[in-house]
Amino acid sequence: MNRATALGVSLATALVPTLAASAAVVGLAAPAHADAAAPVLSWEISPRFDDHLSTHTLSDGASEDEDGVVSFPLVAADLDPATGAGTLTYDGSVKGAFAMMGTEYYSVTLADPVVSVTEDGSGSLSAVVSAANAATQQGAAATTDPARVVVTTFSDSAWTPTSGLSTLQSTPDWARVLPTGSPAALALGLSDTQPVDGQSFAPEFLAQLTPGVRAHFYASGSGSDATKQPSAFAAEAAGPQVAVRTTSATSDALVLDVDGSGFTGVTNPGDDGVYVGLAPAGGLPDTDSQQDQDAFAAAAWVPAAQMTDGTIDVTLTAEPADLDAERDYSVYTWQAHGHSNTSQDTETAVAIDWAALGLADVASTTTVKVKKKPTTKRRGVLLAKVTGEAGKASGKAVVTAKKGGKTKKVTKAVTRGKARVTLPTLSRGKWKVVVVFKPSDTYARSTDRLTLRVR
Structure with missing residues (x-):
């Protein structure tokens, strides 16, 4: 199935930083567009969950691709644009069940996952978890009520910019999560040799599962242990977002108000804010030299000190003489000063009223009505009206009447959008x-x- 579209994405802040614990990211991002994909959490849970608990029931916006990766749509993000620390909240539910010949023997449900990350790149993934198993010769039927618990933890995560989104990627912890033969392990019903090498999902998660399904989430010493390890996940948030509004368009100047959020002033050492510029659409022009700046009809610099909360508010003023009415235009952003990386690259289309700038004619509509019907003994009268968005029109109405090889023509001035033609x-x-x-x-x-x- 295709990824679900997230509804009601509400970002307190969004970012594309590189976490302090990881190397700076260079040259990974494509320009961000208004139609960027909706952010999701992509996670297979584990190969065991995909292949053994293989009867999947999805709800509340969750979807699954052909590889068994489940996508949960983002509903909120609270992130520090300077450090990448914060919380990502996702919607959706997946139930994985083992069923045979119409009978469901055990299942695990994970809903509404939340990814929490600290400044050093470590964090946790929690979810509302419930489980059930049918009665067997090994034990009675059991269920657990839904409760939020930590499913797994992770470290050394890193943010990367991709196609208008920021993505936190990591492989969850597995080894040495639950010490072998520890009191916590024994309390969960494991033997004193389990879990092997401490390989396990988070102990809180195991405790929320029924005994009949618990063994699928820790290394028990079976041949399937390698498939129980949690899969890598990718938690997405919206990258830099830009809105452009025309505040004035006259023959003197085009004035644009540019608002943005989710920006990072310093991604690599030496960075200092972002540039904002107006240039022909189709991709950010070269920015390597002073001569390259000639491609921009208007540009402004927002220093990092002025965007500590990740937002920008810029006014761009372009002279009509620097614009080409035959081309489409976009507002671009990119990292200042040396464009050390593409994480702050965005492109936002701009609708320009060329007529208001005096660079194109305004469309007009002419409608004609008969005010007095002509006869062979009486001259007819027509009323021509010209309308458009530039006010009352003036000019000429040229009326040509043809019948067979005969042609008659008359011209009348159009004043205040009207011409009465005899x-x-x-x-x-x-x-x-x-x-x-x-x-x-x-x-x-x-x-x-x-x-x-005519009669």
Whole structure:
């Protein structure tokens, strides 16, 4: 199944930092676009969960791909943009069950996972967990009520930027999680030789499972132990996000208000904030030299000291002479000063009113109505109206009437969007009339047609 689309993603802050405990990330991110995929937590749980507890029931937005990786949609993120520490809350539920010939023998359900990470890259993954097993010769039927517990812990995680998202990746702890033969292990019903090498999911998770299903989540000494190890996960949050609003568009200047969130002022040593610039759409222009700046119609620098909370608020002012009405434009962001990495790269499309800048004609609409029907003894009268978004139009209305090989033409001034046109005398028959508006201001030409029957 395809990934579910997250509903109601609410980010207190979002980021693309490199955690202090890991090396800086360089050159990994594609430009972020408005249509970036919705953030999810992607986790197989374990190969054992996928292949043995293989009857999966998904709900509340969770989905599963053909490789058995379950995606849980993000509902909230509370992250420090400077350190990457914080909490990611996801929605959705997956129930993994072992069933045979219509009978379900045992199951485990994980719902609403939460990823918590500290500044040094260590953390935990919790979920609302419940379990059940049917009665067998080895024991009675049992169930557990849903409760939030730590499912697994992790260390040495790292944030990486990918296609408009920030992704925290790690492989959960397995060895030495639950000491072999420890009181905690014995209290869970394990023998004094288990778990082998301390290999286990978190003890709190094992305690929340029924005895009949617990052995699938620690190394018991069986041949399937290698499949019980928790799978690597990828926890996504939204990367830098940008909104652009036109505050003014005149023949003097195009003024844009650029608001953003989720930015990181310093990713690598020497970084200092971000640049924001307006340039032709299709990808960030080269930024390696001063000459490359000529590709931008407007640009601004936001120092790191001014974006400690990860937000930016910039005004870009471009002169119409520096813009090309034949091209589409975007607002770009990138890391200052040397573009050491692409984690702060975004591209946001900008809709420009070229007519307001005096660089293109405004579309007009011409409509013609008959005010006085013509006859062979009386000249007819037409009323032409020209409308558009640039106010009252002015220009000329050129009226051409044709019947067979005969053509008659009359021109009338359009004033305040109207022209009252008296037709020449027309002979009996059907005349095809074309009215063309020829503007004298910012409007584009437009046409209307009608047919007159003269009796």
